[in-house]
Amino acid sequence: MNSQIFTEKLQGIMEEMKEISHMDYFLFSEEGDLEAQTKDVDIPELGKMVRKFRDSPAERQIARGFFFVRICIWGRTEYILLAETEGTDEHSYTIVQMAASQIRNLYLMANSPMDENQYLRQLLLGNLSDEEMEEEAKKLKLDQNPRSMFVLEFEEEKNEIAMETVRNLFLKDDSEYLLDMNGYRAVLIKYADRQPEEAAEELAHMIIDNLQTEALANVKVGYGRNISSYQQMEQNYKDICTALKISRIFYPKKQVAVYEHLGIGRLIYQxxxxxxxxxxxxxxxxxxxxxxxxxxxxxxxxxxxxxxxxxxxxxxxxxxxxxxxxxxxxxxxxxxxxxxxxxxxxxxxxxxxxxxxxxxxxxxxxxxxxxxxxx
Structure with a gap:
């Protein structure tokens, strides 16, 4: 994850926690530099207070109307989170700890080595820069062979039976992937030479039929053009998700959505x-x-x-x-x-x-x- 995206997500976490807790947050690096904040104010003493807390053995502290929480990663202090609050009870501290936990998890996700599934998921979500995309692909030794992508949207929250059904029936080997995107969406990536374009709709209907029979799951399947490189994957994923959205609005009875064949619905949607x-x-x-x-x-x-x-x-x-x-x-x-x-x-x-x-x-x-x- 590049630094700009990481900073944006970090700020997003803090803004979200502010909405939930009605507290303002300030995040400092271990060196005492301000990394992110939800309140645009200049409090000169804060940096000095943060460094003093950093050098103490305390894991948490309350001072001058702020909760101080140490965020340790891999055995060392990485960040110090401050929450401006009038409350000093355990409930308030628990909320601040939740914010600290989310920041810790984001840091680990951004800095931990990725396997192929994690790489592809981050790629589809747009969390990788062009440099990171190429660098990680080389590390993982991923080829650039043409592939086809199918996005599965479940009517109800999917379960492991549904995922296992797709995995067992439609993944030929470890060069094809099934990605868990969220509770209602999964992505199937297959080699294009095994999945010619004219047979894509047939495969989409096979996925739908097998999930209904084996997992009792109702699903819409979207697909688009074949992709010849990893650089095209993010846009292809967005296009297919758009096709599924347009299909839900204008063609609710259709179980398969094709980005290249949205008809007049594509125009009306704009x-x-x-x-x-x-x-x-x-x-x-x-x-x-x-x-x-x-x-x-x-x-x-x-x-x-x-x-x-x-x-x-x-x-x-x-x-x-x-x-x-x-x-x-x-x-x-x-x-x-x-x-x-x-x-x-x-x-x-x-x-x-x-x-x-x-x-x-x-x-x-x-x-x-x-x-x-x-x-």
């Missing part, structure tokens, strides 16, 4: 909320949203599946043709669109996708409001 709302009002005669019952939605979906063929749609819905025509006329009164015609059918399909995008943006805004309120 639109701002106000422009979407303006479009919906134009289509739906001043309304931003239309509500259709289940029967109407099933009818519309089936009509689209059959390329607007009335007779075939009626046959598959097990209704008389006249009954279907009556339903479509009712839908036309509600929507102001005759979806039996190609132009209005396309307008409705696009409007439904735009409406789904607006709902996604509103849900995202609500989550952010709740998060800010909790702070």
């Amino acid at each position: 639109l701002p909320k106000d422009l979407c709302q303006m479009f919906l009002k134009e289509v739906f005669s001043g309304e931003e949203e239309v509500e259709l019952d289940k029967e109407m939605l099933v009818t519309i979906d089936k009509l689209f599946e059959n390329n607007l063929n009335i007779s075939e749609t009626a046959r598959q819905l097990y209704v008389h043709r006249n009954t279907l025509v009556y339903r479509l006329e009712r839908i036309e009164k509600i929507l102001g669109l005759d979806i039996r015609t190609f132009e209005d059918a396309m307008m409705f399909r696009i409007a439904m996708m735009v409406q789904a995008h607006v709902k996604y943006l509103e849900k995202k805004e609500s989550r952010n409001i709740v998060k800010r309120s909790a702070q």
Whole structure:
């Protein structure tokens, strides 16, 4: 992990702990230099107090309204963490210790030797500079053969049975990898020569089917273009994650998402909320949203599946043709669109996708409001 990324993550940990504990933090190096802080103030005496604490045998101390905590790594003092607090009880100390523990773990992660899985995970997350990327690849003796990447997103938190199923069925040897990214996401990296591009969708469906059968796990799988070097992996991973997000919004029934085949969803995903709302009002005669019952939605979906063929749609819905025509006329009164015609059918399909995008943006805004309120 390069120094800039490490510093950013260090600052992020301290800001997060401030939000949780409502205390300000100051992190000093063993030499007494200020490394990070959550409060932009200059307290000249702090450096002197830190050095005095460093030279003492104490592991923790309270002085001048600050908790002092020593952060030792591999037997030596690496950092000294100060927390500005009015409380001096054990609960406050426990919170400061949690912050110290997170800083210690970040340091160990940044400075410990990486195995292949750790290297690839850090690479995908963008935690390595170009120099570190090449240096670690040489240390691990990783080849630059073309590879294909599959991102697995689980509906519920994945378990070891699911991971073991993928590991046993889809890893051919130790040059292919299964990475645990978080509780709901994993990444499968395979040799591209064993996985030609035209067979990628078949493999994606095999992963889905086997996880449902063997691990009772529902999963969406995304994949993109083949990658010819490790430098391309981070961007490829981001692209596939974007494809999965777009697929969840616009194509929720699809279990496989392909970055190169996102269709009009890719375009709508880029639109701002106000422009979407303006479009919906134009289509739906001043309304931003239309509500259709289940029967109407099933009818519309089936009509689209059959390329607007009335007779075939009626046959598959097990209704008389006249009954279907009556339903479509009712839908036309509600929507102001005759979806039996190609132009209005396309307008409705696009409007439904735009409406789904607006709902996604509103849900995202609500989550952010709740998060800010909790702070």
